Structure formats: C-alpha cells, structure tokens
Amino acid sequence: MPDIRSSQIGFIGLGQMGLGMAVNLLKAGFRLRGYDPRPEAMAALRSAGGEPAADNASLVQACDVVLTSLTCPVYLQVAREVLLPLARAGQVFIDTSTLPAPRAREMAAALEPRGAVGLDAPVTGGAAGAQTGRLRMFVGGDRRAFEHCLPMLRAVCKPDGVTYGGPAGMGQVMKVVQQLKNRLTDAVRLEVIAFGLRAGLSPDLVRRALDVKRGCDDRYETLLSAIEAGRGDTLDCVFAEWPYYLEEARAQGIPMPALEALYRFCKDGPKVCRDAVGRMAPSLWRELSTRARPAEGE
Known part of the structure; x- marks a missing residue:
C-alpha cells in the first residue's frame, strides 16, 4: 500500500460527525475529496480546503481510502449500490457509523474477493468531539490495513483515542x-x-x-x-x-x-x-x- 499521506482520501457523509472529521483530516494535511447530497455540507467542505465530488460513485472511483459516516440504513444502501460494485484491489473502506457487528463482518467478507479491505471503526464523542478532533474510535478488521491507516485515524481522535479490537466486527462490539x-x-x-x-x-x-x-x-x-x-x-x-x-x-x-x-x-x-x-x-x-x-x- 502507498504511504497513507500520499493517498487520496474520500469521505461520504458530511453531517455533524462526518464534516468535523473531514475538516480535521484536511487540517492534518491529508488530500480529501468528499460527498454529501446537501449543498451546504459541500460548501463547508470546499471552504475547509476539500474537493467536492460529483457523487458517491465518482468519489469511490477516485480514492484509495474511503471513509463513511452515515446512519445504518443509509450506509447499508450505499454499500450495496456503490461501494461493493466499485471496490477494487488495494482500496480500504472505513466505516465510522454504528451498525450491527454481523453487518460489518458481511461487508468485510464481501470486499475480500475484490482485493479490498473493510474496517469497522465506530466513533464516540459527539459532534463536539468530531469538530475538535477528540473522538474515540474502535476498529475491527485487517490488522495490516489498520496500521496503514492509523496516522489518518489519529488525526480525528484524541491522544490514544484509537483502539484496535481485532477481526471485522470487533470495533462494533x-x-x-x-x-x-x-x-x-x-x-x-x-x-x-x-x-x-x-x-x-x-x-x-x-x-x-x-x-x-x-x-x-x-x-x-x-x-x-x-x-x-x-x-x-x-x-x-x-x-x-x-x-x-x-x-x-x-x-x-x-x-x-x-x-x-x-x-x-x-x-x-x-x-x-x-x-x-x-x-x-x-x-x-x-x-x-x-x-x-x-x-x-x-
């Protein structure tokens, strides 16, 4: 995998949690492209130095690492309609949403034959934590992919706020x-x-x-x-x-x-x-x- 700081990062879902995380990634020097259907969210991303994507599909096609911050039903729909069909070898998909651990395991297993990796990485700390970069994050999935992405994950969390929990689904647990x-x-x-x-x-x-x-x-x-x-x-x-x-x-x-x-x-x-x-x-x-x-x- 290329160095995470030279990777193109994508972020789907720029709500009260996602936008704060995206802005902190930009502050930390990561190249970030984002998408949200709400014009005001896209304007906020642009003003923070991010690059708005035309839609979810073009974002996935352009990015090496794709983060998502969505409600569970919306995430499952986006995963089914966009992420899985477009996933390619070497990509890492990191979901910061909260969803059932069995669904996180299913996503990781579905990405594996495509040569991609899925990490479940739910966060806690609320909108204030997202804005100030002081979230806590629990991560499940491939250990090598986790370590590759760790400098990026730390950019949205408080010191020692990122914890690796084990295989897929354990972040949700x-x-x-x-x-x-x-x-x-x-x-x-x-x-x-x-x-x-x-x-x-x-x-x-x-x-x-x-x-x-x-x-x-x-x-x-x-x-x-x-x-x-x-x-x-x-x-x-x-x-x-x-x-x-x-x-x-x-x-x-x-x-x-x-x-x-x-x-x-x-x-x-x-x-x-x-x-x-x-x-x-x-x-x-x-x-x-x-x-x-x-x-x-x-």
Whole structure:
C-alpha cells in the first residue's frame, strides 16, 4: 500500500460527525475529496480546503481510502449500490457509523474477493468531539490495513483515542460495551426514579431516598433535575442503536435479558426523543412515567 499521506482520501457523509472529521483530516494535511447530497455540507467542505465530488460513485472511483459516516440504513444502501460494485484491489473502506457487528463482518467478507479491505471503526464523542478532533474510535478488521491507516485515524481522535479490537466486527462490539456502560445503567436509574415519583414521593423525597443532594454531580441528580425541568423526553439512552446491539448478542448466543426487556418495553412507543445525531426514537422516560401496568394475564 502507498504511504497513507500520499493517498487520496474520500469521505461520504458530511453531517455533524462526518464534516468535523473531514475538516480535521484536511487540517492534518491529508488530500480529501468528499460527498454529501446537501449543498451546504459541500460548501463547508470546499471552504475547509476539500474537493467536492460529483457523487458517491465518482468519489469511490477516485480514492484509495474511503471513509463513511452515515446512519445504518443509509450506509447499508450505499454499500450495496456503490461501494461493493466499485471496490477494487488495494482500496480500504472505513466505516465510522454504528451498525450491527454481523453487518460489518458481511461487508468485510464481501470486499475480500475484490482485493479490498473493510474496517469497522465506530466513533464516540459527539459532534463536539468530531469538530475538535477528540473522538474515540474502535476498529475491527485487517490488522495490516489498520496500521496503514492509523496516522489518518489519529488525526480525528484524541491522544490514544484509537483502539484496535481485532477481526471485522470487533470495533462494533467495543462500541456496544462503551455505550451500554452508561446508557443501560441510566435506564435502570430512570426506572427507579419513575417508581418513586409514580408511587407518590416528591422529587425531594426521592432525593432523600437516594441520598443525593439537589445540584450535586451524582448521575441520579442529573436525571432527576432534567425530569423536573420538563426535559424527560430528551434523556437519550441511544435507543435507536439497541436493535444493533441485540442483533450481535443473538448472533453470538449471548443473553442480554435487561436490554431485551427494555427494548420490548419501549419499541412501540411514539418517537419523541431526538438523539445526539438526530435520530428519532421512543422516550424511555415517557414510557416509564405514563404507561399503565398491564392487567393480570396480559
């Protein structure tokens, strides 16, 4: 493979995550061509020194390394319609999106007969991390391709922010662990708070029961303060990604009883919670705080 700094880099998906990463690659001196269907995103890329591509296909044909930052459904469509048909020997495809680990493994396997490599490299850190180059990234796939691309990946992450997890799909597995570390425990905390409030305790008596003080930095207080302020529906547990996590768990035969139960509980609720990347999903707080207990036998 040619030196990564002499390679033509392509970036598909210049949203609130992708644009920040693309701009930081340009700041680090990489040659970058990008595409997004939104004119304002293309204008922002051009003003940062990037080269707008006419479409996804021309970008793939012109680039040695292609990064993507898309929602899961859009990524799978672009992979099926553009990336796989146009992939050629020596190309590296790096997907920074969050998707089910089985889909990441399928993509890597489909690229292999073409002589190309697929790396799953989901990121965490939000739009602010993307803009400031302080993301964390978990990478799965071919180790040699990972090491070849590592200087480029480091340009969008904080120091020591890039971690190699092993074969294809393991980047997505690491992302599941990272996300559920706080999100699953937040879901349980919300259930505790909902029980106390719906059983008749005031918010301050809930605090007394939890042994937390108003205004402190305890996570229970953060959640309870948001609920008191009428922002319960904004409490994001990344519900939109839970089916991805469960797909891998089921594929591996790994029980996740808490996540399975919470997903079934929420999945049919109205989509009123907008997450950090703009996806709409049910609000766990709304379901916990308003739904009636099913009658016996239901």
